[in-house]
Amino acid sequence: MKGYAGKYLLVNLTSRKIVSKMLDEGMAVNFIGGYGFGARTLYDYVPAGVEPFSPDNVLAFWTGPLAGTIAPVSSKYAVFARSPLTGFFGFGISSGGFAFELKCAQWDGIIFTGRSDSPTYLFIDDENVELRDASHLWGRTTWETEQMIREELGDDTVRVAAIGPAGERLVRIGNITNDRNRQVGRTGMGAVMGSKNLKAVAVRGTRDVEVADPDGLMKFSMELNERLQGPKTEKYRVYGTPANILIHNKLGCLPSYNFQRGTFEYAEEVSGERMLKTHVRKIIACTNCAIACDHVNEVREGPYAGTVASMDYESLNMLGPCCGVRDLNAITKAVEICDTLGVDTISAGVIIAWAMECYEKGILSSEEVDGLDLRFGNSEAMLEALKKLCLREGKLGNLLAEGVKRASEIVGRGSEKFAIHCKGLEWGAYSMRSLKTSTLGFAVSIRGADYLRSGSYQVDVRGEVDRLKLDYSRGKIVCDGENLYAIIDSLIICKFARGIFSSVDELAKLYTLTTGIEMTGKQLLLAGERIHNLAKCFNIRHGASRKDDYPPPRAFEEEMPDDVVRGAKITREEYDEALNGYYDARGWTREGIPTAEKLLQLGLEKEAEEIAKYQVSHELKLTGAK
Amino acid sequence: MALKTKMTERLKKIIVCNVDKCNGCQICEFVCSFTKEKVFNSRKSRIFVVRIEPFLNLALTCKKCDDPPCVRACPTEAVQRLSDETIKIDEEKCIGCGWCVEACEFGVMRLNLETGIAFVCDYCRDIGEPQCVKYCPKDALRYITIEQAARELSKKAVKSIVQELLSACITTI
Amino acid sequence: MSNEGVEIEFTGPFRKLSGERKIFLPLEHEVTLNEFIEILSRKFGDEFRKRVLDEAGKLDADRSIIIINGRIVDSTKETSYVVKPGDTVAFALSLAGGG
Known part of the structure; x- marks a missing residue:
């Protein structure tokens, strides 16, 4: 059984016991990897009644059989837990170089159970695995944490998956960031990590990844890499997913003003076409990806000058048109806040859009929104609300940090009707009624x-x-x-x-x-x-x-x-x-x-x-x- | 003799990486470790992708230096320069001291983490064409003479200057 | 001169190809979608054709989508579409999920 490392880690954060387990072939064949292994883990480890923030919830990191090999676009891992946002199956997938590194360290995955009594991070150095103190990292942003761990370990090739202050504070949309711009975004996996006092997972892998047919895989992968330069991936390579803005707008399926409408009168100003001219500074790739879709924006002027953040359609639309915001500088700033403090951009945008609608309809008073002028289109208020959400600051921050479902249940007064979610997870950038x-x-x-x-x-x-x-x-x-x-x-x-x-x-x-x-x-x-x-x-x-x-x-x-x-x-x-x-x-x-x-x-x-x-x-x- | 050296320098082909095109995908590293060692392990690659957040990505390998510091530094003559200007490591002679690693200005000489023996890019001497260049999906890597690289850089510089001048003119008008 | 025609919007690569965001194309009578693409390809060059059609000359939903009066053209039924004076047509890269 090649491709797979054939073993995974079981880390009990309460007892600090770390065990290596074998991956059996039946599991591999029947459940493949990633999502399949996560489904197996959640089903086997989380019985009914285990609350998402309880030490009995698990937090599982899984790669797939292809990670670490030359197979195209395969450096991906997924994280699983019972979601604090939905109470159901929680998971998110991220890329970058983390999965590839974990496989080179010869682990297929990591299952965390329990809760550490003080902040900790796991360092995997090939077969040497240890829990290290993270007190000095607590409160740090995701970017700072990555940097500090690399400096502390004296190796800037170490890959780090970390939570930000939001995950630490159990903000229910807390996410996990690795390689600066890549996130396990949805369903609050970062919050579960925070509940376990686990700040980060750092990996260095130096071993060979063996595959069954190296020549065959190499040949096929290079053929696929060539196809990846063709028309089918052009949208990702050139314009990035923000190319969707104008098309969705044309079709009336671009969620704006908290999904009240399907078009945005300022679509042209936030379009991928415009962004490419005025904001995109560099397009970068994940490890082993021949597409390269990550459009890194740089704000060149105005109050947010110097802001750098990676922009995709979902983030752009939810923090932009969905909040009525048309200022690309402010939207880039918003993504930077989400990425560094550690929350999901999609959920964050929908939650703030809901709060804006509440405010405009008089459901939320000025006092309840900490005095912000939270009207649609007010980009400064959007950014302030976002920071509060990420840090659970003030009345507004604590309310929004619960996610749109819970927030609307707390507020009531009819606001549940326009809390745009399903099962507690906020809706993405596809209009409900026109698609x-x-x-x-x-x-x-x-x-x-x-x-x-x-x-x-x-x-x-x-x-x-x-x-x-x-x-x-x-x-x-x-x-x-x-x-x-x-x-x-x-x-x-x-x-x-x-x-x-x-x-x-x-x-x-x-x-x-x-x-x-x-x-x-x-x-x-x-x-x-x-x-x-x-x-x-x-x-x-x-x-x-x-x-x-x-x-x-x-x-x-x-x-x-x-x-x-x-x-x-x-x-x-x-x-x-x-x-x-x-x-x-x-x-x-x-x-x-x-x-x-x-x-x-x-x-x-x-x-x-x-x-x-x-x-x-x-x-x-x-x-x-x- | 002096003339001959100059000719060789002019015709010397090296692997050049275009910093605008390189996006840090590391496919060159995978291709290299597979080509040289038949395994997938970026730490056995002879080409190295350097990423400096948030924008800078560049792949780096042996520059075929004239009078190479790595050769000079080797106490056992294990690091040798061949007539085609590539570096060869005599694995029998290498004692793994790492002086060649310290001497290399570009940090592209490395020690194998398992064997402790030095290794460096040999421009796929036996195949005749660097495989990283062949499979770079964005054509960021090219195998060209320094002359050619310089000419292209000049062209690019002129282009961007002209463009700036043009846009400046348009703004003033 | 007739002022009948079709309003055409371009996004993504079509902007670069045509050099325009929006144009008005005089058109006096109804044409099939294929004829319409042919007219534009003659106007903007072969690259335009290659953006819309595959090697066999068929619409390719993986390359681009065409929207006629807010309705997306189903590439599998391309022959059933017509463009007539008064229509608005948009050309765009095919859609893709983000994130």
């Missing part, structure tokens, strides 16, 4: 409102379906997308490369060349389905059911005001039909619970037994309700 397949995909996602679990927006924006309608058949589209993305996230490769593979068989080929384990595209997709079902079982155990798979009320109750999609909204009937279509395609009950039959078919025996209990309790509840 309806996308919306179904977001809402059924195991992670909460999430564009990265199925890529279901793709059929909408390619015009392959009528994006303003939903029907039963969309369920299958989302389901297939999820199974494929589960594979991509388990191998783990970058989704930006997905277009260059002619079929899933090519992904299987990469897997076999690397590991030596025979695999077909069909088998891979089956593994994808298995992984997704396992993750779903985790959610079921923690109380998920059909009710959690709906978009927020704004999607159903308000019509789009923008000319190009005027009047668009989702009807309950069409949504229910599409959701039924999804559950049917999955082979789950219409309550959204995997059937024993489906789980057994996927080889998930013990899960089938456990989930059957929830099946019964749901039926009882339903009968009781009648």
Whole structure:
């Protein structure tokens, strides 16, 4: 079994005991890596009743079999825990050079349990692993922490994944940063890390990464690298994802003013085209990536001159148009604040946009927002609110740090209706009412409102379906997308490369060349389905059911005001039909619970037994309700 | 003799990295360790990507110095300069003292972390073409003469000066 | 002279190719989408054609998308589209997720 390191670390932060565990081949074949290993870990380690910030929650770092090899866009790792934002399956994927380094140190992953009684960080130096004091790092930004650890260890090639002050203060959207600009962004993994008093993980790996067929892998990888210079990745290479701004605006699906609208009158000012001319200073790559998409912005004038931050579409739209902000300098500053203090830019933008709407509607008083003039478009107020959120400062900071779901429940007064989230995770930069397949995909996602679990927006924006309608058949589209993305996230490769593979068989080929384990595209997709079902079982155990798979009320109750999609909204009937279509395609009950039959078919025996209990309790509840 | 040296210098081909194009992807390191050692391990690469946050990325390898400091520093004559100006390490003679590493101005001479023996870029002498150059996805790496590199730099400088002048004119108008 | 025609918006690489953000193209009668692309390719050169069509001359959703009056052209049904005077058409790089 090549490709894999074949072993992982089990670190008990309470007892400070560190154990090396073997990775068994059955786990490798059935769950591939990354997302699959994370699903296995969460299911096996986190029983019902374990609170996200309890020492009993786990925090697992996993790479995939391809990390550390020449396989393109493969230097990726994922972090898993029960999410403090959703209470469900939490995870995020990051790239940079961290995964590659961890594999060179010959570890597939790290599982943290317990809680350290004082700030600590883990240093992995090949087979030498130790927990070190992090008291002097506590309170430092992610960038400072990376720098200080490298200086302390006297090696600037050490890779560091760290949390910022936000994670330390249990801000629920706290994230993890490595290699300065790369984040495990979503579902609050940084907050879980903070709850464990774990400031950082530092790695130095100097060993060879062995693969089954080095010549074959080399040849195929170089062929793929060539394809990565073609038209299918041009958008990432040249314009970066901010190219979406003008197109989404044209289509009326650019969320602005907290998703009240689908167009932004100042779109041109925040467009990728404009940004490239006025802000992008350098485009950099993650380790082993032939695309290079990371557009690093530099603010050249005005009050934020000198600010440097990496900009993508989601960050740009959520902290820009979604907050009514049109100043690229301020948006770049906002991303810098998020990255250094350590929060997810998407969630942060949606939370502040919600607060702005509350303020404009008189739901939040001036006193409740610490005296800020929190109107849409006020970029200074946006930045102030953001800092408060990251540091839990003042009334406003403490409120916003809870995430939009909890914040709106605390405030009440009708503000829940425009808290744009699903399962507690804030929605990304795809309008709900004018991209309806996308919306179904977001809402059924195991992670909460999430564009990265199925890529279901793709059929909408390619015009392959009528994006303003939903029907039963969309369920299958989302389901297939999820199974494929589960594979991509388990191998783990970058989704930006997905277009260059002619079929899933090519992904299987990469897997076999690397590991030596025979695999077909069909088998891979089956593994994808298995992984997704396992993750779903985790959610079921923690109380998920059909009710959690709906978009927020704004999607159903308000019509789009923008000319190009005027009047668009989702009807309950069409949504229910599409959701039924999804559950049917999955082979789950219409309550959204995997059937024993489906789980057994996927080889998930013990899960089938456990989930059957929830099946019964749901039926009882339903009968009781009648 | 003097004339001959000059001719050689003029025709000397080295690996040049374009700092505008290099984005720090390290693919050259992977390709190199695979080519030279049949493994994937950037620490066995003969080319090194230096990243200085937040903007600077540059891959660096042997510059084929004239009268190479690494050769001069070696106490056992293990570091030798061949007629094609590449450096060869006689692994039998190398005692792993690291003086060549200290002597190299560019830090591209290294000791193998497992064996302690010195290693350095040999421009893929046996293949005839540096593989890092061949597979650099952005064509940031090129195998060209110093003359050629200089000419291109001049051109670039003139271009940017003219552009600045032009835009200055336009602004004044 | 007729003032009938089509408003065309360019984003991304199409801006560079055409040198414009927006143009007004006189058009007196309805044409098929393929004819329309041909007109623009003659105007802006072969590069324009290569941006929109694949080697076989078919629309390629991986390269770019075309939006006619706010509706995205389904590249698999390209022959069914027409462009007529009064329409607005936009050319853009195909969409992609961010982050």
